[in-house]
Amino acid sequence: MGKLSESLTTLDKDGVLRVVKADLDAGRNPLDLIEDAREGLQKVGEEFEKGNLFLMELMRAAQIFKSAAALITPRIKEGGRIDKVKGKVLIGTVSGDVHDLGKGIVASLLECEGFEVVDLGVDVPEKAFVAKVKEHNPQVVGMSGLLTTSIPVMGRTVQALADAGLRGQVKIIAGGGIVGEVDASRIGADFTTSNANEGVRMINAWTRKKG
Amino acid sequence: MKKTFSRYERLLAAWNLEEADRVPVAPINCYIIPYLEGLSIKEMFLEPEKLVRATVNCLDICGDEVDPNITTLDHLSLLGKSGWDQATLDWRIWDDFPPKGNIPSFYEKTILEDYDDVLERGFGPILFNRKICPDVFRRSPEDFIYYEFEYPKIYAQAWRRFVEEHDVPLLMGGRACHPLDLLQYYRGINQLTEDIFERPEKIKAISEVLVEYEAMRAMKQAMIMGAGEVPGAEIIFFVNGGPPGMSPRIFDEFFWPYAKKSIDLFVKRGFRVRCHWDNDMTPYLDTMKHIADGLPKGKVLLDLEKTNMKKAKEVLGDRVCILGNVPSALLVYGTPEEVEACCRKLIEDCAEGGGFVLSTECETPWDAKRENVRAIIESAEKYGRY
Secondary structure, eight states, X not given: OOHHHHHHHTTOHHHHHHHHHHHHHTTOOHHHHHHHHHHHHHHXXXXXXXXXXXXXXXXXXXXXXXXXXXXXHHHHHHTTOOOOOOOXXXXXXXXXXXXXXXXXXXXXXXXXXXXXXXEOOSSBXXXXXXXXXXXXXXXXXXXXXXXXXXXXXXXXXXXXXXXTTOGGGOEEEEESTTGGGSOHHHHTOSEEESOHHHHHHHHXXXXXXXX | OOOOOOHHHHHHHHHTTOOOSBOOBOOBOSSHXXXXXXXXXXXXXXXXXXXXXXXXXXXXXXXXXXXXXXXXXXXXXXXXXXXOSTTTEEOTTOSSOTTTSOOOEEOOOOOOOOSHHHHHHOSHHHHSOTTTOGGGGGSOHHHHHIIIXXXXXXXXXXXXXXXXXXXXXXXXXXXXXXXXXXXXXXHOHHHHHHHHHHOHHHHHHHXXXXXXXXXXXXXXXXXXXXXXXXXXXXXXXXXXXOSSSOOHHHIIIIIHHHHHHHHHHHHHTTOEEEEEEOSOOGGGHHHHTTTTTTSOTTSEEEEESSSOHHHHHHHHTTTSEEEEEEOHHHHHHSOHHHHHHHHHHHHHHHOTTXXXXXXXXXXXXXXXXXXXXXXXXXXXXXXXXO
């Protein structure tokens, strides 16, 4: 593990930014730097899933990654290089629910992982999910919700996608406070979870298989 | 012959870590009662007599105490009340329950732009601010004065009559939030996380301010509700909701000291403290076992949401009463038989020797099945006899 990823796993923001600046000044390929930072973030994610690190630390790691990426990304563009996009994920909190945090954490982690994320916001009607899937053609749809009432709404959203003939072209993940306690088949999703990192890992696995 | 316990005595025995006739049972019923009785959320908040009548019609799911929905007072009075105010909550559609309307919900947003104003001028004045809360200026001064000074008395009278007529104590008289719980509403959890790592001294300084602010407000609320006269009104419902997923280091440094300080303050002023602890607190139990240190017996209860109750009983069951935690998902999607099995396990794990109240995890979802909530009450009768 390099210095950059190591500093990220210890949540040392100053250390991360110091290494990034020094490496960029030394002419290191910015794409390699992004990969190093991702390695650190993945390590934090693994430790989070093992119970050795906590959600706040996962959020902090994503914040540090974004600060690093803000320095690195302009250099990638300057050099005419392209950071490989792993896939496209469309994500939103379902209709009737305005809770944003869980969705925000997952969206943030996905962006750090190299996914293109289309964030539809909160209180997103079924119709909007359908329209946006048609517009953006994502590989994965993520539905978020904290309230118990969001569960049937998630089911209706999946049904709306099926009615529009879109169900077969997307994997669907549902997440939120109690969503992981509900079987995916009740919603019609492919996977349910209450764990942000587990969700990101599943999306990674799906897009790897498809890729 | 065995003593017959009133509901209040049964609860007091549990708080005192003693066995009563049976395990007390008390789901936290908030929105479910107005929903079952066809009240709008607006009526629930504005017409206490209707809410009380609805509660009377739902006594079959109340058990040994009732939630007087103190958040009502938080919302309608002047700003800056435990996060439940016009600045933090989404009240766009409060006439109806879903799917037409919604229950009040939090937005993740940064309302409070920096801490220095609060440190200089206190918390209240900051929120009476056009930028933070434009809605405040749509209400007339008379309206605010009524809901700040007059309505709480009307509200308290309605609940006092309920307690007298039905002999069911209140779950709380006042409500306070932990400083970090409050800050997550006004600062947003993402921003608060950054603040904890980058501005730790500011967080500690503002926490000191907020402990005082919340304590004074909650104790006043409890006094209006009849603390000392109305059974249960002497309880401060102390919300320790978040932020979620703190590491034990952050918990010990930023959360615990102010939780303990608040609890000690309430108890020293003569109140009992129900610590409502959202999230899974299992990683912090070793610290939390000191929650009642230095305090008289029977003054603190831990109301746990996702925490492992068996573990909680093992670690701190000889020190403090614990309450919890039938899962919300089970109450909405499970069967009475599944709820009964869950309750039986909780009683087996936690009830021995007293110091346990059977309840829901956080509040009963408004869309829970009535028969499932009733199954909690019946399980206490069936399996909870001492």
